[in-house]
Amino acid sequence: MDLAKNRDVAASDTVPATAKDSAPEAVSGAERPTPLLDVRDVSVEFPTAGRDWVTSVQNVSFQLMPGESMALVGESGSGKTVTSLAVMGLTEATGGRLSSGSVTFDGNELTGRPAKEWRKVRGPGMGMIFQQPIRSLNPAYTVGDQIAESVRKHLGLSRRQAEAKSVEMLEMVQIPRAAERAKEYPHAFSGGMCQRVMIAMVMACNPRLLIADEPTTALDVTVQETILDLLRDVQQQTGVALLFISHDLAVVAEICQRVAVMYAGEVIESAPAVDLFFRPQHPYSSGLLASIPRPGLSVDRRLRTIPGGIPAPGTWPAGCRFAPRCEFAQSGRCDTTHPPLDVVSTGGLSRCLRADELALDGVVT
Numbered sequence: 001m002d003l004a005k006n007r008d009v010a011a012s013d014t015v016p017a018t019a020k021d022s023a024p025e026a027v028s029g030a031e032r033p034t035p036l037l038d039v040r041d042v043s044v045e046f047p048t049a050g051r052d053w054v055t056s057v058q059n060v061s062f063q064l065m066p067g068e069s070m071a072l073v074g075e076s077g078s079g080k081t082v083t084s085l086a087v088m089g090l091t092e093a094t095g096g097r098l099s100s101g102s103v104t105f106d107g108n109e110l111t112g113r114p115a116k117e118w119r120k121v122r123g124p125g126m127g128m129i130f131q132q133p134i135r136s137l138n139p140a141y142t143v144g145d146q147i148a149e150s151v152r153k154h155l156g157l158s159r160r161q162a163e164a165k166s167v168e169m170l171e172m173v174q175i176p177r178a179a180e181r182a183k184e185y186p187h188a189f190s191g192g193m194c195q196r197v198m199i200a201m202v203m204a205c206n207p208r209l210l211i212a213d214e215p216t217t218a219l220d221v222t223v224q225e226t227i228l229d230l231l232r233d234v235q236q237q238t239g240v241a242l243l244f245i246s247h248d249l250a251v252v253a254e255i256c257q258r259v260a261v262m263y264a265g266e267v268i269e270s271a272p273a274v275d276l277f278f279r280p281q282h283p284y285s286s287g288l289l290a291s292i293p294r295p296g297l298s299v300d301r302r303l304r305t306i307p308g309g310i311p312a313p314g315t316w317p318a319g320c321r322f323a324p325r326c327e328f329a330q331s332g333r334c335d336t337t338h339p340p341l342d343v344v345s346t347g348g349l350s351r352c353l354r355a356d357e358l359a360l361d362g363v364v365t
């Protein structure tokens with residue numbers, strides 16, 4: 001885990017991670033720049049057998065500034081992908097519906113707009129890469145043709161310009177012999193190389209926001225590092241903002257300035273990465289940090305896990321959703337009151353009723 005890479009930026013980061021519960025005017029008195037992405041109170045529902053619609057993600061709010069990198073973190077099923085698909089305007093395509101909230105991109109409200117208007121924003125505005133890049137590539141076309149097709153569609157380039165752009169992009173993602181490899185089919189590429197191709201394809205349209213949903217989870221550890229390095233390089237070269245989705249806080253530490261932690265469909269903590277890692281304000285965040293393997297620690301401090309599992313949508317407890325797993329839960333308080341996402345003493349946001357009473361463990365160095 002290397003927090004040094006983002007420490008300087010994050011330490012000066014006074015922008016609150018979530019809009020809803022922190023008044024913008026309360027922030028440092030400075031004039032507040034317009035966010036690139038403003039997600040407010042987004043709730044998503046899916047139909048289920050026997051029950052009409054069940055909420056999977058509830059009142060999720062966060063903002064992303066131009067060029068910023070922010071992580072959405074949480075266990076499997078916490079709602080990270082559902083949230084990111086809502087940002088991309090793809091909720092209906094996955095069988096769900098937005099039951100509340102709004103997504104504003106570059107000052108334009110996108111919620112409720114027809115599908116063709118969302119399509120105009122995807123590509124040149126925002127692009128997304130996934131855990132299994134091979135599934136996003138068409139096996140019947142060369143990788144060069146697929147990148148060229150994407151830029152022809154979104155940027156209106158000629159065939160020749162699009163071919164040149166596809167080679168240029170493969171070079172940018174450091175694929176050796178890019179001109180030759182552009183003529184090869186996806187099956188000739190390893191998992192890490194396929195992810196490079198996907199990054200090339202998305203970045204070819206010059207998006208302002210890149211959403212990366214577990215982009216390294218399916219890769220070997222050594223390849224993971226090279227993809228993280230590449231994402232950092234791409235961000236530096238292009239100034240693209242990054243919404244990085246992961247269940248792995250150690251990976252997030254490598255690349256993100258800010259972190260929003262999700263649990264059971266809602267954001268439960270949001271803070272600059274350095275604050276969250278060293279002074280977590282929610283027992284769930286602290287538990288996730290304790291489960292990061294760290295060489296050199298005594299056996300009893302290594303790899304603590306959080307007992308129990310995340311409740312499924314439709315079975316969320318009435319009070320704090322983390323209460324059944326929380327070692328600090330207070331009966332009559334935590335099990336009856338659903339905690340709001342409030343500003344805490346560190347300046348971040350926490351959905352823990354006891355945040356200001358507890359001294360939670362962060363990363364042990």
Ligand SMILES: Nc1ncnc2c1ncn2[C@@H]1O[C@H](COP(=O)(O)OP(=O)(O)OP(=O)(O)O)[C@@H](O)[C@H]1O
Nearest residue numbers: 046056075076077078079080081082083094095313
């Ligand atoms: N198309 C769908 N229909 C019904 N329920 C869904 C659908 N997509 C997601 N869900 C439910 O929404 C909840 C959140 O899912 P989501 O995929 O966002 O989790 P995640 O945090 O991305 O998890 P993972 O780390 O496993 O990718 C889960 O309970 C999931 O079962």
Ligand code: SF4
Nearest residue numbers: 320323326334352353
């Ligand atoms: S509100 Fe209570 S149960 Fe929930 S995280 Fe805080 S201490 Fe734990």
Ligand SMILES: [Mg+2]
Nearest residue numbers: 080081082213
């Ligand atoms: Mg997911």
